[in-house]
Amino acid sequence: MTMQTSNADVSGERGAVDPATLAPAAALFHGLSDPARLAILQHLTVGEHRVRDLTEHLGLAQSTVSAHLACLRDCGLVTSRPEGRASIFSLTTAPELLAVLAAAEHLLASTGYAVELCPNYGIGATSTPDAEHLKPHENLESAR
Numbered sequence: 001m002t003m004q005t006s007n008a009d010v011s012g013e014r015g016a017v018d019p020a021t022l023a024p025a026a027a028l029f030h031g032l033s034d035p036a037r038l039a040i041l042q043h044l045t046v047g048e049h050r051v052r053d054l055t056e057h058l059g060l061a062q063s064t065v066s067a068h069l070a071c072l073r074d075c076g077l078v079t080s081r082p083e084g085r086a087s088i089f090s091l092t093t094a095p096e097l098l099a100v101l102a103a104a105e106h107l108l109a110s111t112g113y114a115v116e117l118c119p120n121y122g123i124g125a126t127s128t129p130d131a132e133h134l135k136p137h138e139n140l141e142s143a144r
């Protein structure tokens with residue numbers, strides 16, 4: 001992946017990035033955009049789990065956990081190994097995932113969790129609007 005992170009790289013024309021090169025990162029964030037999925041990944045940071053244990057610990061339906069784990073495994077984010085008749089799931093790259101989750105927490109804190117109230121992507125938003133369908137944050141402005 002070629003996400004540019006230093007200021008020198010992202011400022012000015014020289015740092016202009018073809019949006020297509022950001023598609024993998026967008027796919028990653030899209031893949032992290034489901035609360036159940038994020039909960040599964042976050043919980044796996046404490047250690048490997050069987051599907052049944054994840055189901056109990058997270059209070060999610062087994063079908064939900066199984067479906068997300070299968071997808072997350074194909075996405076390369078989790079791995080599994082057989083143990084008896086069960087599969088034990090763990091993070092493929094725990095340090096990197098922990099870093100992303102920690103960075104997200106810091107970003108949320110430093111932006112005052114404003115995204116929670118976003119009419120396009122905030123809590124309760126169910127679709128991903130394209131640019132011309134983005135709603136303004138008018139209600140948020142008037143509430144201040």
Ligand SMILES: [Zn+2]
Pocket residue numbers: 043049053054057
């Ligand atoms: Zn657990």
